[in-house]
Structures are given as structure tokens and as C-alpha cells.
Amino acid sequence: MDQGTAENIYHGYLKYTGRKILIILLTFLLSVVLGVYAVNAGSADLSPAQVLLTLLGEGDERLNVIIWNIRLPRIAAAFIAGIGLSVAGCVMQNLLQNPLASPSTLGVSQGAAFGAAVAIIALGAGSLQSTSADAVVINSPYLVSAAAFMGAMLTTITVLMLARLRGVTPEAMILAGVAVGSLFSAATVVLQYFASDVQVASLVFWTFGDIGRASWGEIKIMAFVVGIFFLYFMANRWNYNAVDGGEETAKSLGVNVERIRILGMFGASLITAVIVSFLGIISFIGLLGPQIMRRLLGGDHRFLIPASAVMGGFLLLASDTIARTIIAPVVLPVGAVTSFMGAPLFLYLLTRGNSRR
Amino acid sequence: MILSVDGIEFSYNGRPVLRDIKFSVNRGEVLSILGNNGAGKTTLLRCINRILKPKRGTVLIDGNDLFSLSSREIARRVGYAAQRHEGGRITVFDAVLLGRKPHIGWEASEKDLEIVREVLASLSLEDLSLRYLDELSGGELQRVIIARALAQEPRVLLLDEPTSSLDLKNQYEVMKIVKDAAEERRIAVVLVMHDLNLALRFADRFLFLKDGTIYDCGGLEVMTPENISAVYGISVAVEKLGDIPVVVPL
Known part of the structure; x- marks a missing residue:
């Protein structure tokens, strides 16, 4: 082989992977810029100077509260939850070999909603609030979060166990997920039927995802879970690439497909369960983040996983900033914004899709 | 002897699929598994690299028992x-790097x-x-898949119908690649093939599989009209076209 060609392949490939890293860094940079904008944007009119002073610890009492207790947690929560949902979607799409796989495919969201319904309706965790800011309030947010988390994990474990019975194939998992998901939806409807107006309103309110619910304590938990499983997913990136080559190919490369499928789905579900139980249901991030990056960077999980992460963080932060500012001082539920922006964007991606997935 | 398979037996849901499979392949040799649909050809390949677990039997590669190795270690050899x-x-x-x-x-x-x-x-x-x-033609994709398997630096290369969806030119090109790889890299190649003429042209040895067991196995001498008729259930003539042996259904 002549040396010139060899060098060319090598440099061509390094240039190609370098371009992927560049895109990931640019997306991250864009998120930082957006984060700076988001700290400055809001119903309390603050000048960038005031914001800067507060961040440096020179702000007064009022500024400290607004920046440190309201705006910064919100930005951090949006970014971390976006990372988590997007990475979870990325891994699910790979492990189920289905471009539309997302937390709702396995019934995780429905399970969480059912858990919340039990807490609000059966355990009386929600009621009317007298102020006009929010029509309803959740009396015991921790009870609702805990119940939602249990609902989500109950679904996940049921689906994974059912799938084990029939062999851990993508089809078995999707079918089990759809079945268990509808079962939980039905159970939620039955609960709602016997609930009071106020309880139903509380549940609907909870169901809308809202980033503002997270305080630093919850953000730390989310960051911990997302961080752990991000590392786990990254450690398995070669395995996920092998699964993309087909199940048999993966096995012939020494990959224990069933095992990484069960563990990966468990991790993705756990991430989603934690986020959904703290923030409510936020759709489309888990689809959009990975799908956008798959089109920009291709399907190599060495790059796709971190790329999906930053894109998910960026998207959710952008959605939340829009939700806060578009008809300020009213704050829209971020779940509505992600769906509103996500659905058309998703259709656009589909119509001009340059790949089969 | 690089690959030696002995006494492989495999059942699927209690139904025996493979019985008493025994053969060996030398360094640099291409062995073609021949037989009807459902004879167990693909199952046999998957038993060799342990995607399927045979009920009994051994597979030795360079004298090492494959079934005592981890799946990762098997993937370094097969x-x-x-x-x-x-x-x-x-x-x-990236696809080849995956190998x-x-x-x-x-x-x-x-x-x-x-590599x-x-x-x-x-x-x-x-x-x-x-x-x-997803931008490649069928022939190009097949070459990439073989490249990935070669990047594993295997001692044994298993190919399941490598030419089945290719046009005539690509069939010959892919088989040439396989044959060259076997010789240059001194590895054993076992492939499943439907095209008898292609097999005659590129394989060194032939293994007839019928109803889950070996009907006959050997060099060119086993490619007789009698064997082929018995295995495929259709009468054929084996002739020479110049130097090239060809199988023609009658």
C-alpha cells in the first residue's frame, strides 16, 4: 500500500471525527450563551450588571433570592433534565432498534402519571390554592414525586420482566411497554373518574412538565443519577454501535446483547423516572435531541451519546426560556412548549431525513 | 489443522436440528457448506462461534476448546x-473499526x-x-461486512451466504476477496453457499448437509451428480467447461 493513500485515510478520518467534536463543543457553547441570556431574562427586570454582581456574591437580598433561588436552579434543572431525557432516548432508540423509542414507549411516563394520580387523588396530596398565581398547588410535592417515581419504576420492572419471559427482543419490549402503558393510563382514568374537580385539576397541573418545581436538592439528585448513567452509557458505547450492526453481528463481536439491553433500558428508565417525578411529563426531548444529532453526526455512539446530551440540554433550556418569556409574566408549562416546537421540528426532520433512522 | 468441529448436536425446542457434525478445516482453506433450505447450514455456522449453544460437541481452534472461552475471547478468534x-x-x-x-x-x-x-x-x-x-451498493456493503470480520484478526472466518444478494460481477469479486484473504492471512474460511458453481470455483472443500447431518464431506471428488442429486433432490450433470467444473440441472 502506498504511504500517501494510507496517510490520507488516516487524516481524512481524524478530520471527520474532529468535525464531530467541534459540533458537540459548538452546541455546548450555544447552551452556555443561552444560559447567560436565561439568567438575565425574566419577569423581574434586572440589568446584566446586577446579575453579574449577584453571581459574584455582591448582590442585595432581593437579587440573591431571584438569581440563586429562582433563575439559576431553573437553568440548571432544565439543562440537566434535558441531558438526561435526551441520553435516555438515544440509548432506548438503539437498544430497541426503533427510531421512535422514547420513555413513553416503555410506559414510563404513564406509570409516573399513575403514581402521581394515586398520591393526589387517593392520598390527598393536592388541593386548591387561594392565590391567583397558580390555580392549584400540590400540598406534598415529595409524596407526589415519590409515588410518581414508584409508578414509573413499577412499569419499567414489569415491562422488563415480561420481556424476559419472551426473550429480550425489541419487539417483546415494545409490545410489553405499550400494553403496560395503556393499562396504567386506564387505571389513571378510573382514578380521575372518582376524583373531585380539584383533584383532577391538580393532577392535570402536575402532568404538565414544569422546570420551576426543582430546587437545589432535587437538582443534585437528578445530576447524580444522570451523571452515573451517562458514564455507564459511555462505557457501553462500543456495545451500542455493535447492536446497530444487527443483533447477530453484535453477538459475533462478543456483545451480550440481552444483558446490555436489560441494563440499558433500566438505566434509561431510571433517569426518566427521576426527572418525570420531579418535573412532570416533558415530551419530545428524548426524540428530538438524539434525532437531530444523528442527522448531524451519524450513528456512532462514541459521539452520539455526548452530542445527544448537550443537544437535549440546549433544547430543554431553550424551551423553558421561551416558556418563561413569550407571554411574560405568565409562565407556560414547558411540556406544552416542547411539544409545540418538537412536533413540527420532528416532522421536518422526518420529511427531509437523509437516513433510514 | 486450525478448526476442528467434533460431535456437534443442536436441538431447537426439543426438535433435533444438527446431529453428529464432525469436520475440520486447514489453514488457508475455504470450506463450503451446501444443502437445501432448512438443512441446518446457518445453525451450524452459529454453533461454531457460539451465537447458539450446541447441546454437545466441541469446537477446537488451534487446539483450544472454544466453549471454554468468554464470548469476547471467541470474538477475537472467529x-x-x-x-x-x-x-x-x-x-x-467506523463499521470496520467495530471489528x-x-x-x-x-x-x-x-x-x-x-489494522x-x-x-x-x-x-x-x-x-x-x-x-x-446506507449510501453503499450491495456489493460495496458486503465487502465492508467482510472487512469488519477481517479486522477482528480472526483465525476462522464464517460467512453466511456472502453472495446471495449480489450481481454476477460482485459475486465473483467478493468470492475472490474471500479466497485471497484465506490464503494471504492463513485463516480457515467456512461459508454457506447456495450457488454450486460459485462454490466449485472458489471452495477447496465441500460439506453436504442433509436433514441436519453430514451427507458427505471432502474435496472436488465429492461433487458428484449422485451426491448433489441426493442432497438437493434434483438430477444434475457435472461437466467441465474448459478447465472449469460446472453443475447443470437436468
């Missing part, structure tokens, strides 16, 4: 090109990239190295 493989949105380079997976710890090393480079060059895939798999 390369496999499945009948069906997904295109997907990864580049040719290094059994050797890679956390990240691909210089050596891994170097990919060498395999790409030897299969004339350099110009395609940054193309996405």
Missing part, C-alpha cells in the same frame, strides 16, 4: 458475517486504526472509507 446486516448511518471506516471491538479496551488505539487502514486497503475500500453505509 469472525462472522451474518446473512442480514443493518446499513445504518456510520461510515465505512476491533473484541480487542478494544476503553478507546481504539493507533494499532486498531492501523482498519490495512484491511480497507486490501479490500480496495479506501475511497469509500468516509462514506455512510
